[in-house]
Amino acid sequence: MKKSISVITILVMVLSMLSGAVFVSAEEATPTTGAEVMALLIGSSNAIIDDTMAMIDPDNENVTPIIVEDRTLVPLRFISESFGAEVAWDGETRSITLTLDDIEVKMAIDSNEYYINGELNEMDVPAQIIEERTLIPLRAMVESLGKNVFWDSRGLIIISTDVMPEADEDDLAAMIEAISTGVMPELPEPSEEPEPSESPEPSESPEPSESPEPAVITVTASKYEIADHGTYLPENTLDGDMSDGSSWRAEYEDESDGEWIMFDLGEVRDVASIDIAFFKGAERKYKFDILVSVDGKEFTAVSTGITNSGNIDGMETYEIDEEGIRFIKIVGYGNDSPGAPKWTNIIEVELLFSSQS
Numbered sequence: 001m002k003k004s005i006s007v008i009t010i011l012v013m014v015l016s017m018l019s020g021a022v023f024v025s026a027e028e029a030t031p032t033t034g035a036e037v038m039a040l041l042i043g044s045s046n047a048i049i050d051d052t053m054a055m056i057d058p059d060n061e062n063v064t065p066i067i068v069e070d071r072t073l074v075p076l077r078f079i080s081e082s083f084g085a086e087v088a089w090d091g092e093t094r095s096i097t098l099t100l101d102d103i104e105v106k107m108a109i110d111s112n113e114y115y116i117n118g119e120l121n122e123m124d125v126p127a128q129i130i131e132e133r134t135l136i137p138l139r140a141m142v143e144s145l146g147k148n149v150f151w152d153s154r155g156l157i158i159i160s161t162d163v164m165p166e167a168d169e170d171d172l173a174a175m176i177e178a179i180s181t182g183v184m185p186e187l188p189e190p191s192e193e194p195e196p197s198e199s200p201e202p203s204e205s206p207e208p209s210e211s212p213e214p215a216v217i218t219v220t221a222s223k224y225e226i227a228d229h230g231t232y233l234p235e236n237t238l239d240g241d242m243s244d245g246s247s248w249r250a251e252y253e254d255e256s257d258g259e260w261i262m263f264d265l266g267e268v269r270d271v272a273s274i275d276i277a278f279f280k281g282a283e284r285k286y287k288f289d290i291l292v293s294v295d296g297k298e299f300t301a302v303s304t305g306i307t308n309s310g311n312i313d314g315m316e317t318y319e320i321d322e323e324g325i326r327f328i329k330i331v332g333y334g335n336d337s338p339g340a341p342k343w344t345n346i347i348e349v350e351l352l353f354s355s356q357s
Helices: 007-010 076-082 138-143 167-181 234-238
Strands: 037-041 044-050 052-055 066-068 073-076 086-090 093-102 103-108 111-114 119-122 128-130 134-137 148-151 156-159 218-221 248-251 259-278 286-293 299-307 318-333 343-353
Touching: 037 167, 044 076, 044 167, 073 076, 073 138, 076 134, 076 138, 093 138, 093 218, 103 138, 111 138, 119 259, 134 138, 138 148, 138 156, 156 167, 218 234, 234 248, 234 343, 248 259, 248 318, 259 286, 299 318
Parallel strands: none
Antiparallel strands: 037 044, 037 156, 044 052, 066 073, 073 134, 086 093, 093 103, 103 111, 111 119, 128 134, 148 156, 218 259, 248 343, 259 318, 259 343, 286 299, 286 318, 318 343
């Protein structure tokens, strides 16, 4: 599954279908609520919200995303309200309550703890007030809103309701320039279509053969790492990229539960085997289970407590040999590395289907 839609396309493609679309400067724009995607830049007071450039705080240009203790902090109220959330401030307790649909988040200034629907979570650095605005770690922000995030090493941050596709370098540079200047790039004027010329009567051609459906339709995971140097999405396991930076990785909290990644085939298929490439597979042995399901709710274990060989950097094959299944789940229980034993890190996955499916 190749990721081909560019990031800048997400932000402006809707405008390319509208006549008379106008981009305005950040000072002239009014932020909208219920956004689908937002782009920010470390140290910049501007942000792109869907198709609009806006200032994070029109009254204070010093309110920007910043880096504190090697962690990215972002303005809570601006981002939350842009995505349609309500933010309530309690001055006596110096605490914040954020609500979005069925999500309720509670946190307090100078505390590393926050609660999502009553479940305790921890931030790497505490929520804090800077320039009279509450800033919290980026990871806590996107987890609180249930969003996805893309991070570029030059300080570009994209928060999206949908999973982020692969970003083109030219698009990223254009977006960084736009946020830096506070002015959206102009869309090209539509060109007039030439009058169609008369074509000769078409001759009969053979019926086109059907293209094979993609092997895996969607992929989800129990969690994934969001770091300053990148976001390790489950979709990375299907992008054909065998580099170390393109992987899904997650750190378990309880070894008995592990962390999982699940592949939905979109329909029931007969699956012969699965190929898995682990990060540093020639140095580490990862422990994991393979489970299958028809409905995504009731799972049957195919293999439990198995490991990779520990001496191969690349794909290794694991037999499934199951008929009529739709979901395949890999549950990881960490690896034997003394430096990072709780992590499951999968670079790439490929499925082999039985010939009769």
